[in-house]
Amino acid sequence: MCPETPCSYPICLPRSAIDAIDLRSYHRDLIQRAAELFVADETACSLELRELWAETSAGCAKNGSGAIVKAQTRPAEGSATASRTIPTADSLQEVLGERQVTFQKPIAEFEFDFNFNQSAQGLRRKLYRMKTVLEGTLRTLSAIHSQAKEIEKQRNVTPELHDLFLRELDSISRDLKSHCSTAEELLNISADIKSTIHSIINFKNQDILNHNEVQLKVIAEKSVSDSESVKLLSELSYKDSRTMRITSVIALIYLPTNLVLTFFSTSFIEMLGSVNSNDENAAPRKDAQLEI
Structure with missing residues (x-):
């Protein structure tokens, strides 16, 4: 559709x-x-x-x-x-x-992780174990089949019973071989599934890396912008500190003189001067009275 x-x-x-x-x-x-x-x-x-x-x-x-x-x-x-x-x-x-x-299908929609890979690996271990058991059973049946003739001679087994026994062994062997083939096919399918899971996980990792790369690029651009702002602020701070140094030098030169002039121009100094002049005028009067 x-x-x-x-x-x-x-x-x-x-x-x-x-x-x-x-x-x-x-x-x-x-x-x-x-x-x-x-x-x-x-x-x-x-x-x-x-x-x-x-x-x-x-x-x-x-x-x-x-x-x-x-x-x-x-x-x-x-x-x-x-x-x-x-x-x-x-x-x-x-x-x-x-x-x-x-x-x-978009890679982001494949909800695969390492749990799926571990599950597939667990199934493969079970299949390998089953295949080992089946192959061992087949070897056992082959050994029994090779000894059937000797058993027939030693136990005086009738040919009909011997043939029936061999047919039963052959039937069991065919079933076991069929199970072995099924296990082998399932192992191949599980290997394909495992390879597919690995591919999807790698694709997802690449997608995540690409996304992180884009985000890192954005962060780097913002960092460059922030560094430029910090550089501008440092230049402005340097200009302000230079202005303050000049102001401090000017104040250091002119402040003592202005302070002295301001102090001596206050009314307190004028009052002290008038008191001293009055005392000087009062002293001759006393001397004049004593002379009289």
Whole structure:
């Protein structure tokens, strides 16, 4: 179904099992070309179908690569381009038919952590233990099968009973081999799941690192701005301190003189001067009286 808002998704149509390394490189290519592979809006969906299929022996000899062909496009109806405009979701379903379509999911929506990895590792340990037990049981049955002929001779077992015993051993052996094959297949699947979990965790870590890098860049820009502000404040403080030093020197030179002048120009000094003059005038009068 077409999303309601414009978005970009790569489309992958797998047809066979894909090697993990080639799958990761293919996904990286899809992520890089997401915008041109699938673009949807409210009216139409433009998509490019990219299919993966196993190489034939001739293709392997020709390309000289592993068992997987790199992602290729197959234009519809012999068209020269692999992009088509599909007007509705029904038309999209009609074009795709029964083929499975997987849309690229944002890495942040994969809720995987190391617990999933530990769970997968625990299942693998159980499978290895089960495989070891099954293989040991098979070796035991093989040893019993090799001794069956001697037991037949020593115990005088009838041929019918001996054949029945051997058939039962063969049946049990086939069941055990089937269980061993199942365990081996489950181990391979669990290895793929473990590899996928590791890839998703690595992608999430890269996403977190990218986010942290952006945040660190913002913090660095703010730090540069703060350092410039601090530098400006230090320059202003230096100018203020210089002004204060000049003011202090001027005050140190002129303050004592002004203080002395101000002190001697007060009314207290004038009053002391008038008292002294009155005392000097009173002294001659006393001398005059004594002379009389």
